[in-house]
Amino acid sequence: MMLGWKGERLSSMNFEDATKEYGAPFWDFHRADLHKALLDRAQELGARFSINARVMDIKYETDGKDTATVLLKSGERLVADLVVGADGIFSTCRELLLGAPSPPTPTGDLAYRVLLDTKAMKEDPELAPLLEKPHKVRYWMGPGAHAVNYVLRDGELFNMVLLVPDDMPADATTLDGNVEEMIELYKDWDPRIPKLLALCQSVQKWKLCFRAGLKSSWSNEDATFVLLGDCVHATLPYLASGAGMSLEDGATLGFCLSKIKSRSRQEKQRALKVYEDCRRIRTESIVERGNLQQELYHFDDGPEQQARDDRFHLFEKLEEEIMANGGVSVKLPSGLAEGDDPLAWRRSGVGNWLMSFDCQRDVERRWPTGMDTISSPDVRAQL
Numbered sequence: 001m002m003l004g005w006k007g008e009r010l011s012s013m014n015f016e017d018a019t020k021e022y023g024a025p026f027w028d029f030h031r032a033d034l035h036k037a038l039l040d041r042a043q044e045l046g047a048r049f050s051i052n053a054r055v056m057d058i059k060y061e062t063d064g065k066d067t068a069t070v071l072l073k074s075g076e077r078l079v080a081d082l083v084v085g086a087d088g089i090f091s092t093c094r095e096l097l098l099g100a101p102s103p104p105t106p107t108g109d110l111a112y113r114v115l116l117d118t119k120a121m122k123e124d125p126e127l128a129p130l131l132e133k134p135h136k137v138r139y140w141m142g143p144g145a146h147a148v149n150y151v152l153r154d155g156e157l158f159n160m161v162l163l164v165p166d167d168m169p170a171d172a173t174t175l176d177g178n179v180e181e182m183i184e185l186y187k188d189w190d191p192r193i194p195k196l197l198a199l200c201q202s203v204q205k206w207k208l209c210f211r212a213g214l215k216s217s218w219s220n221e222d223a224t225f226v227l228l229g230d231c232v233h234a235t236l237p238y239l240a241s242g243a244g245m246s247l248e249d250g251a252t253l254g255f256c257l258s259k260i261k262s263r264s265r266q267e268k269q270r271a272l273k274v275y276e277d278c279r280r281i282r283t284e285s286i287v288e289r290g291n292l293q294q295e296l297y298h299f300d301d302g303p304e305q306q307a308r309d310d311r312f313h314l315f316e317k318l319e320e321e322i323m324a325n326g327g328v329s330v331k332l333p334s335g336l337a338e339g340d341d342p343l344a345w346r347r348s349g350v351g352n353w354l355m356s357f358d359c360q361r362d363v364e365r366r367w368p369t370g371m372d373t374i375s376s377p378d379v380r381a382q383l
Helices: 015-022 031-044 093-098 179-185 192-197 242-258 265-297 303-324 347-354 359-366
Strands: 002-004 009-011 055-059 068-072 077-080 083-085 105-117 138-142 145-152 157-165 174-176 204-210 225-227
Touching: 009 303, 015 347, 055 093, 083 093, 093 225, 105 192, 105 265, 138 265, 157 179, 157 192, 179 192, 204 265, 242 265, 242 359, 265 347, 265 359, 303 347
Parallel strands: 002 138, 083 225
Antiparallel strands: 002 009, 055 068, 068 077, 105 157, 105 204, 138 145, 145 157, 174 204
16 A cells, blocks of 8 residues: 555555466565575575685686685685575675675665564554554655555564665664654654654664666676676665565576586586576666656655656556456556556556566576477476
């Protein structure tokens, strides 16, 4: 549900209907739960994990063996056929691949991240409706800032992210925040927001940056080192797709590697080329749309804000018309085009190409025809 900063309803989207249309559900995860699920599955498949193993360098000079060597702070050296650098937005691996500094781009925003136990909310007649099923995701949009909240763990936790102008030092990435300062920023907003924030005991501030994409290749010439996730294409959280893109990267890389016949340089080069071909335009498009959402969510009250709100209403009516017509698309009014819906996940935003995407099908479509591959039926269960 999209709301103005005073709490007035602007538009909404039915996730259950969208799930049926796109063939993919909308899921909100507690990050720790997602990490645990990934860890458990990796261990089931035999993956080994090391902790307290900080990477200091990666060497991949040609040695005739087509391998890369990871140097750990402990002095240990790990040799692999392929090293996957997935170390996030403030990446060391990216700079090692490029051989030069490559910092992310600050956006001028920071995020307050708040996680509340819902016990006190349930006892408050004004806040308890925010927990009612079916659970909703709510966006409040206002001058220079916005706020998002949603329920986690079937109502046990309530997550809030508050996006405001960045006042952190240039070299800081996360800092302890001040709860009173945070509340002050939202004191004139929908009264439910400061009331929720008053339940918060502590908070952290996170500098928001992005990466527009990597102009050079995502891998080295010898195909022994490749990048994945935020270190290549970190996006603002305003499209709620950053983690999803990293998971898609991993799945796509897995599908590509499953198709090659050996660990030779040529075979790895083939797999890494298709991997990058699959991921580059899609992830750069996500970053671009996330930056647009920053602008759309933060208009000052005035003509631009009113035009945005008018589009929220217009595209909602169009969506209702389409659903009443059995899902058959209708012609957009003059002056509007696909992508103009400010509620990004609807079909006339980015829903059509964001939500119905299939990584495996994309790999099959792009894999060079006539190339011999290992017989690899659907390997989703093995990823």
